[in-house]
Amino acid sequence: MVELDAVVPPKFNGERLDRTAARLFAEDAGADVAVSRSELARWIRAGELTLDGRVVKPSTAVASGQCLRLKATRAARFDWQSAESLDFQVVYEDDDIIVVDKPGGLVVHPGAGNPRGTLVNGLLGLRPDLAVLPRAGLVQRLDKDTSGLMVVAANSTSLLKLGEAMRERRIERHYLAVAEGVVIADQTVDLPIGRDPTNRLRQTVRDDGREAVTHIAVGRRFAAHTLVHARLETGRTHQVRVHLAAIGHPLVGDRRYGARRIVPPEASADQARTIQEFPRQALHASRLALPHPVGGARVDFESEPPEDVKCLLHALEEA
Known part of the structure; x- marks a missing residue:
């Protein structure tokens, strides 16, 4: 059973009920459950979320001082x-x-x-x-x-707190990436990202996209490739892939974003095969640092690159 109460503050006066409820319950640090907007819409239609005791539509405008009351049974997904x-x-x-x-x-x-x-x-x-x-x-x-x-998150409280930490950019996400071409210098890529209007499976840099910032540091330069460390400041779909492609350095294996299957001029046949036939984008989430949802202590985790990335790096070293 999910039971929550909230009073509409002045800043939400005139807003839709479903949007107001989602924001109020998400922002309530004392709530012991996390709810999604789709769940709220379903519960409103079922009469399980009421406004001043009345069953209303999700689109109903709320007024400051009105009372939201949620009493719903959550089914398994x-x-x-x-x-x-x-x-x-x-x-x-x-x-x-x-x-x-x-x-x-x-x-x-x-x-x-x-x-x-x-x-x-x-x-x-x-x-x-x-x-x-x-x-x-x-x-x-x-x-x-x-x-x-x-x-x-292993429970509702953690889901609320980690979601808040993600929105406030307090969760650090670091990636290892192998890019085509030689990246000249460390840089910050600050280019907005949105869906590609010509291909729904791709994202692209576009003026009306959402803010996207990636900090790029050169790890090692090879003859025709670069090992890159990327730190996300935002978390857009395909962000590292889109940003590196946008600066002319698509990831090895990332054909969706323009990988050219570049091979170093001195590569052997086996080395060339390892590079050209790499079966996925060469991208690995290598480090994750976050405030623990209970107590807020910083916890930090690291991951070595998997064997396929290690084999790729070895081929690039030897080429």
């Missing part, structure tokens, strides 16, 4: 509840968070074309109670073919 035993590494877990090291090739959550066999299904095998949390406790996502660290 049936499309996300199938538990499976899957191969991924749990780096750390306690009662409040789970930190996993996702392998490349593993889809994060169920969706069209991937109803099962996802990281979420594996997490439910580890913690069945995640089924009742919005997004099964996911605080962030990684692309299917990106490997590395992710944090998952």
